[in-house]
Amino acid sequence: MASSKFRKMLNKELSHFAESSKSGTQVSQFIISTYMDKEDDDPQMPQLEVSHAEPPTPSTSTTSESPQLSLLGKAKTAAMSRISGVRKLRSTYGGQVPEFGVEGQRELAVHMQRVSTQQWSTSDHYPFKHFPLAPFIHYMTGCADASLKCAFLNSTDGLLDEWGPNIFKINELSKGHSLTAITYTIMKNRGLLKTFEIPPGALVTYLLHLEHHYRDNPYHNQIHGGDVAQSTNVLISCPSLTGVFSELEVLAAIFASAVHDVDHPGFTNQYLINSNSELAIMYNDESVLEQHHLAVAFKLLQDSNCDFLVGLTKKQRQLFRKISIEMVYTSLVYGLRKMFGSFVTVSFLSLNFTLM
Structure with a gap:
């Protein structure tokens, strides 16, 4: 009996709360559906009626969704959308990724690798330990001779x-x-x-x-x-x-x-x-x-x-x-x-x- 009176009082208060705003309706729906036992409802107790419901969105699933999950999802989306400065992704990168992540001029390799260009004479005997750089050296010097030697100091490190x-x-x-x-x-x-x-x-x-x-x-x-x-x-x-x-x-x-x-x-x-x-x-x-x-x-x-x-x-x-x-x-x-x-x-x- 006491439980029935308490539920009537709660239902009355929630009715006023629901009339104040749409968010109030969502909260009241959540409390009623979660904490009020529908099987033991008093047949004489009036049920809370919601006069305004959220319009469905194109992305909304046709299946029933838990009220608490719906509320949490909407709250998360609203909060994240308020981060100042965040803009939409302009483009995605597909295909083969270049050696240094982006397309650049050929000299980029020289500045990303440890290379010494102090001596360019063919009399210098420094092997190409980092062979992929050879095309870039060719580009810089205009020399196609593979015997051209450059000083690579620990060229495995950049x-x-x-x-x-x-x-x-x-x-x-x-x-x-x-x-x-x-x-x-x-x-x-x-x-x-x-x-x-x-x-x-x-x-x-x-x-x-x-x-x-x-x-x-x-x-x-x-x-x-x-x-x-x-x-x-x-x-x-x-x-x-x-x-x-x-x-x-x-x-x-x-x-x-x-x-x-x-x-x-x-x-x-x-x-x-x-x-x-x-x-x-x-x-x-x-x-x-x-x-x-x-x-x-x-x-x-x-x-x-x-x-x-x-x-x-x-x-x-x-x-x-x-x-x-x-x-x-x-x-x-x-x-x-x-x-x-x-x-x-x-x-x-x-x-x-x-x-x-």
């Missing part, structure tokens, strides 16, 4: 593993796609594409889409993103760090470096907070830029054409996301320091001793 490659030249030769060329080449050279079964086309599609979301700022642009990715690659290549990081940690570190300033508006966190900007309001004045960079980066991954992490398990994806968030949240510098710990000090001390 300039991307050293400090100081000409990032601006790489951007020029890659036709404005330095971030894609650098990040793709680093991941490929490290064997990460094979280790995690990363589809090359999906990776290039994501990186090009990521570049599209970098703004044309004087500093926080896609060139800077590629530059930081290359610098991170050098840091984690220190001999003293060999075997310290797992392959997944390396993948996350390169990814975080590439995305860490995507859609940067060109202002500091403090300026955005003081000016009461939309980004500051969205992220509650807490690490505004860092949260936004991460939101955009992972939102782009939700496009099936851009999801290059399809080969990862659920646990691996969660760990990948956690590492990436920690690195970007701490502005990379502190993230690298946290990852390296004392190894950073040892590495730089070793470097100083070497230079001395």
